Amino acid sequence: xxxxxxxxxxxxxxxxxxxxxxxxxxxxxxxxxxxxxxxxxxxxxxxxxxxxxxxxxxxxxxxxxxxxxxxxxxxxxxxxxxxxxxxxxxxxxxxxxxxxxxxxxxxxxxxxxxxxxxxxxxxxxxxxxxxxxxxxxxxxxxxxxxxxxxxxxxxxxxxxxxxxxxxxxxxxxxxxxxxxxxxxxxxxxxxxxxxxxxxxxxxxxxxxxxxxxxxxxxxxxxxxxxxxxxxxxxxxxxxxxxxxxxxxxxxxxxxxxxxxxxxxxxxx
Amino acid sequence: xxxxxxxxxxxxxxxxxxxxxxxxxxxxxxxxxxxxxxxxxxxxxxxxxxxxxxxxxxxxxxxxxxxxxxxxxxxxxxxxxxxxxxxxxxxxxxxxxxxxxxxxxxxxxxxxxxxxxxxxxxxxxxxxxxxxxxxxxxxxxxxxxxxxxxxxxxxxxxxxxxxxxxxxxxxxxxxxxxxxxxxxxxxxxxxxxxxxxxxxxxxxxxxxxxxxxxxxxxxxxxxxxxxxxxxxxxxxxxxxxxxxxxxxxxxxxxxxxxxxxxxxxxxxxxxxxxxxxxxxxxxxxxxxxxxxxxxxxxxxxxxxxxxxxxxxxxxxxxxxxxxxxxxxxxxxxxxxxxxxxxxxxxxxxxxxxxxxxxxxxxxxxxxxxxxxxxxxxxxxxxxxxxxxxxxxxxxxxxxxxxxxxxxxxxxxxxxxxxxxxxxxxxxxxxxxxxxxxxxxxxxxxxxxxxxxxxxxxxxxxxxxxxxxxxxxxxxxxxxxxxxxxxxxxxxxxxxxxxxxxxxxxxxxxxxxxxxxxxxxxxxxxxxx
Numbered sequence: 044x045x046x047x048x049x050x051x052x053x054x055x056x057x058x059x060x061x062x063x064x065x066x067x068x069x070x071x072x073x074x075x076x077x078x079x080x081x082x083x084x085x086x087x088x089x090x091x092x093x094x095x096x097x098x099x100x101x102x103x104x105x106x107x108x109x110x111x112x113x114x115x116x117x118x119x120x121x122x123x124x125x126x127x128x129x130x131x132x133x134x135x136x137x138x139x140x141x142x143x144x145x146x147x148x149x150x151x152x153x154x155x156x157x158x159x160x161x162x163x164x165x166x167x168x169x170x171x172x173x174x175x176x177x178x179x180x181x182x183x184x185x186x187x188x189x190x191x192x193x194x195x196x197x198x199x200x201x202x203x204x205x206x207x208x209x210x211x212x213x214x215x216x217x218x219x220x221x222x223x224x225x226x227x228x229x230x231x232x233x234x235x236x237x238x239x240x241x242x243x244x245x246x247x248x249x250x251x252x253x254x255x256x257x258x259x260x261x262x263x264x265x266x267x268x269x270x271x272x273x274x275x276x277x278x279x280x281x282x283x284x285x286x287x288x289x290x291x292x293x294x295x296x297x298x299x300x301x302x303x304x305x306x307x308x309x310x311x
Numbered sequence: 312x313x314x315x316x317x318x319x320x321x322x323x324x325x326x327x328x329x330x331x332x333x334x335x336x337x338x339x340x341x342x343x344x345x346x347x348x349x350x351x352x353x354x355x356x357x358x359x360x361x362x363x364x365x366x367x368x369x370x371x372x373x374x375x376x377x378x379x380x381x382x383x384x385x386x387x388x389x390x391x392x393x394x395x396x397x398x399x400x401x402x403x404x405x406x407x408x409x410x411x412x413x414x415x416x417x418x419x420x421x422x423x424x425x426x427x428x429x430x431x432x433x434x435x436x437x438x439x440x441x442x443x444x445x446x447x448x449x450x451x452x453x454x455x456x457x458x459x460x461x462x463x464x465x466x467x468x469x470x471x472x473x474x475x476x477x478x479x480x481x482x483x484x485x486x487x488x489x490x491x492x493x494x495x496x497x498x499x500x501x502x503x504x505x506x507x508x509x510x511x512x513x514x515x516x517x518x519x520x521x522x523x524x525x526x527x528x529x530x531x532x533x534x535x536x537x538x539x540x541x542x543x544x545x546x547x548x549x550x551x552x553x554x555x556x557x558x559x560x561x562x563x564x565x566x567x568x569x570x571x572x573x574x575x576x577x578x579x580x581x582x583x584x585x586x587x588x589x590x591x592x593x594x595x596x597x598x599x600x601x602x603x604x605x606x607x608x609x610x611x612x613x614x615x616x617x618x619x620x621x622x623x624x625x626x627x628x629x630x631x632x633x634x635x636x637x638x639x640x641x642x643x644x645x646x647x648x649x650x651x652x653x654x655x656x657x658x659x660x661x662x663x664x665x666x667x668x669x670x671x672x673x674x675x676x677x678x679x680x681x682x683x684x685x686x687x688x689x690x691x692x693x694x695x696x697x698x699x700x701x702x703x704x705x706x707x708x709x710x711x712x713x714x715x716x717x718x719x720x721x722x723x724x725x726x727x728x729x730x731x732x733x734x735x736x737x738x739x740x741x742x743x744x745x746x747x748x749x750x751x752x753x754x755x756x757x758x759x760x761x762x763x764x765x766x767x768x769x770x771x772x773x774x775x776x777x778x779x780x781x782x783x784x785x786x787x788x789x790x791x792x793x794x795x796x797x798x799x800x801x802x803x804x805x806x807x808x809x810x811x812x813x814x815x816x817x818x819x820x821x822x823x824x825x826x827x828x829x830x831x832x833x834x835x836x837x838x839x
Contacts, residue, residue: 149718196393200479200601204609209479209599214610215709219718222610266393267599274410275417275593283714284480284609286707288594289616292428295592297436299584300359300429301352307573308352 092172099169102162106143115173128239129176130167135235137163141242149219150242177238177248179231186258187230187265195263198256202247203264210282211268216243226268233261348570349550349563353440355577359433362578363426364536366585370423371525377413379405380475380521382514391598399477399602402517406476406597422589427469429585431617434462442662442692444679446549448672452663454542459659461535464528466617471524473595473615477517480595482603483612486511487622494645512605552678552795559677611710620702624651627705627726683752684795686745690738697737701730752798756780756791760802778802 092100103115110122117124122144125133136142137158141151158166171178180186200209206222208214213224220243225233237257240246247257273279280287331337348354381401387394389404390411409416438458441447447455470488474481489511492503507513547561556562564570600609614622624647633641666688667673682689704711705726712719759779767773780799781789799805 192393193395193397196601197397200604200607200609204479204607206610208611209601209609210596212611213713215712215719218720221713221716263393273593274598275421275596276589277591279593279596281714282593282596282599283707283710284611285595285613285615285619286611286710288424288428288592289619289703289707291588291592292425292432292616296425296429296584296588297359297432300433300581301436303577303580303584304352304355307355307577308350 093168095165095168096172097169098162099165099167099172102158102166103169106157107166110144115170125170126174127176128170128174129178130164130171131177131179131235132239132241133167133170134160134163134179135232135239135241137166139232150221153223179234179238180254183230183234183258186254187261190255190258190262192259192262192266194256195259195261196267198252198260199263202252203260206244208282209284210279211264212282225264228264228268230261230265233264234258344565344567346544346566347561347563348566349548349556349561351551353444354548356433356437356440358574358577359581360430360437361536361540362581363430363433363585364532365578366426366582367423367430368529370419370426371529373419374409374416374423375525377405377409377416378402378475378521380518382477382512382517394598394601397602400517402475402477403597403602406478410598418589421592421594422585423472424594425588425592426585427472428594428615428617429581431462431465431469431615434458434465435617438462439692439696443682443689444549445676445685445688446679447663448676449663449667450546450675451542451549454539454546455663456660457535457539457542459656461532461539463656464531464535468524468528468532469615470618471520471528474520475517475524476595476597477603478597479600479603479607479609480597480612482512482605483608484614485516486605487614487625490644491648494642495649496639496641496645512603547677549677549679556678558675561677611707611713613707613710616703619706620699621648621652621655621706623702623705623708623726624648626708627702627723627730629727678795681795683745683748686742686749689745690741693741694734694738698730698734701726701733705730751800752793755798755800756793757788759783759787759789760799760805762802762807778805778807780805 103111104113107122107125110118111125112118112122115125133142136151138156138160140154140156143157145152145154156163167178170176203211206214206216207225208222211225214222216222222244228236234257235241236244237247237252237260238249252260280291327337379401383401384398385401385404387397387399387404387407389395389407391407394407406420409420411417441455441458470484474485474488489503489507492506493499495502503511506516506519508515548563550556550561550563553562601607613619625644628643628647630643631646632643682692705722708722708726709719711717712722759777762776762778764776765773766776777787779787779789781791783789
């Protein structure tokens with residue numbers, strides 16, 4: 044009797060443990076499904092790859108995959124991961140011909156773009172699909188239109204001129220790298236570059252320069268580089284500063300006057 | 312004889328007579344107007360500096376009417392849109408106003424700047440001519456030293472002018488000068504504090520260097536130039552050796568009318584070139600640099616070219632800092648900046664004395680030397696020129712690196728190695744070229760000119776016929792002494808061929824009727 048009671052108690056004990064275990068599983072699973080399914084549900088809605096991204100993936104698989112890996116995770120020694128870089132970065136690199144990379148060097152050389160702007164958008168959409176990231180605001184045009192040129196000048200001189208030069212002509216950096224000239228660069232590209240910091244450029248995220256400030260800088264750069272009609276002469280001497288001015292005084296001024304001395308002395 | 316009243320001749324004569332009666336002018340005027348100047352293109356280089364200096368005084372006076380040397384802060388409300396509402400100093404504001412609002416102001420500013428560059432460039436070229444021809448030798452050492460001082464006063468005068476507009480570039484220049492001043496042992500920090508009235512940039516430096524720039528240094532320059540030109544008058548100009556020219560005469564043209572006409576024409580031409588450059592080429596666009604802020608340094612911030620070699624030396628010099636604990640530190644910048652500048656002042660000043668010591672040449676010299684005849688001096692000069700050029704390129708090495716797609720680090724190392732190795736190579740190569748040219752002169756004097764006519768012996772040997780420059784001896788040699796002047800090296804130089812037509816754009820001579828047969832017979836020696 045005592046033995047059977049003991050056995051029964053053991054059986055019940057085991058049954059209770061099982062019930063408690065099942066209950067705990069149900070609670071944990073329930074809690075999990077309360078909190079996480081929403082996340083899954085949301086993502087699955089956005090994660091449906093759209094038509095642009097599919098086209099982008101096709102281009103990616105033929106032109107980018109050998110360096111950036113088969114899903115943008117990067118390959119050691121060849122190319123960095125593209126997860127999270129966003130469409131702004133992709134479009135900047137592709138539209139300026141820096142990607143696909145012409146050759147490994149100090150930094151990606153600027154060449155002729157290999158893709159149309161539409162194709163670059165598809166590529167951007169695919170990279171966006173892989174991991175999100177920064178994008179150019181849709182109202183950029185309006186932002187630039189309402190920008191203050193003089194504010195932009197102040198910001199440009201503090202943040203940009205130490206590499207791109209006082210007149211946006213670019214400048215040398217160490218070990219063969221350089222800050223490129225800003226002439227002929229579009230508003231979009233300027234914004235993309237500031238937002239994503241391509242090559243050796245620092246990233247100016249929105250907490251460092253607000254979108255309005257970025258637009259100010261764009262307005263200033265376009266004013267001095269692309270719209271300025273060079274007060275002070277026909278030739279700006281490349282706006283390299285005193286270096287080319289020194290060259291000009293010897294090549295133009297001194298040369299003309301040396302020929303004059305020959306002429307005057309030859310007239311005797 | 313009674314002269315007709317009212318004729319211009321008699322009027323002039325009368326006026327001259329009246330003036331002479333009162334001021335005793337005839338004697339000095341005769342001496343001055345009859346003064347003879349030798350004629351050679353290389354004797355006109357100093358004039359470029361002189362006439363650009365006059366233009367500097369004129370354009371500088373114009374700028375001084377509108378410039379306000381004040382570091383008081385204002386908010387810009389002028390015409391240049393990208394700076395509207397920006398806070399800046401009055402100095403920078405007035406420099407912007409000169410550029411954008413004063414009529415002709417930008418042209419005058421650019422003319423002032425281009426004239427400065429031309430002033431310094433022509434001083435350098437003039438100095439090279441003096442050096443390579445030995446024109447600095449006794450009795451003209453003093454004038455050489457005055458010339459060197461003129462360069463250095465001009466150097467600082469130019470640097471101060473560059474610092475006045477108080478834009479980003481001039482502030483950066485002043486900041487570098489502050490660093491250089493502070494690197495001087497013991498007195499450096501005190502000197503810097505005195506210069507800037509305390510901490511950089513202070514509130515007084517612009518007004519202080521303004522007075523130096525528009526008053527003190529121009530006066531010094533004017534005084535030095537007066538003495539410089541006066542000494543050329545007093546000691547008479549040097550001349551090249553040649554027919555009829557000795558150590559004791561001057562062969563050339565009189566001051567009036569020939570020389571004066573040429574000088575006036577040349578002056579107007581120089582001003583024309585500066586004006587054309589000021590109108591065509593933008594120089595120092597201060598509105599792009601913005602007001603000076605200590606935190607703002609644009610890339611490609613270079614000094615003007617005459618300061619650039621010092622900047623280059625600073626860029627090339629390794630970071631060798633000397634520390635003697637606990638207090639003394641000698642920064643690396645001291646060596647290229649202060650010691651380098653000191654040597655660049657000192658060595659040229661003492662060079663004439665050094666050369667006298669080494670050559671033991673105590674004579675007076677009024678005849679110039681051809682560079683090939685003094686190979687050691689010529690090679691030394693080329694060595695310095697190569698050193699200077701590498702310094703200048705290194706001063707702009709970031710611009711060079713960017714424009715020609717070269718790594719900046721490679722530029723620095725090429726400069727470091729080049730500035731040591733290339734001057735030595737330049738010395739050797741120049742020396743060999745000088746000796747080769749000398750040897751060829753002697754060869755032509757001994758054997759005659761190459762005629763280009765090839766002959767063949769009966770035994771088959773080919774040889775070139777040479778035209779001796781004098782009656783040869785039985786071996787076909789001529790004993791002609793080298794006179795220190797050009798030896799004819801081509802047949803048309805000795806009249807064997809028709810001389811080339813004269814005239815700048817078209818021939819101003821009628822071709823000779825008989826084909827110049829008579830002239831062909833006459834063969835002159837190099838001496839005559």
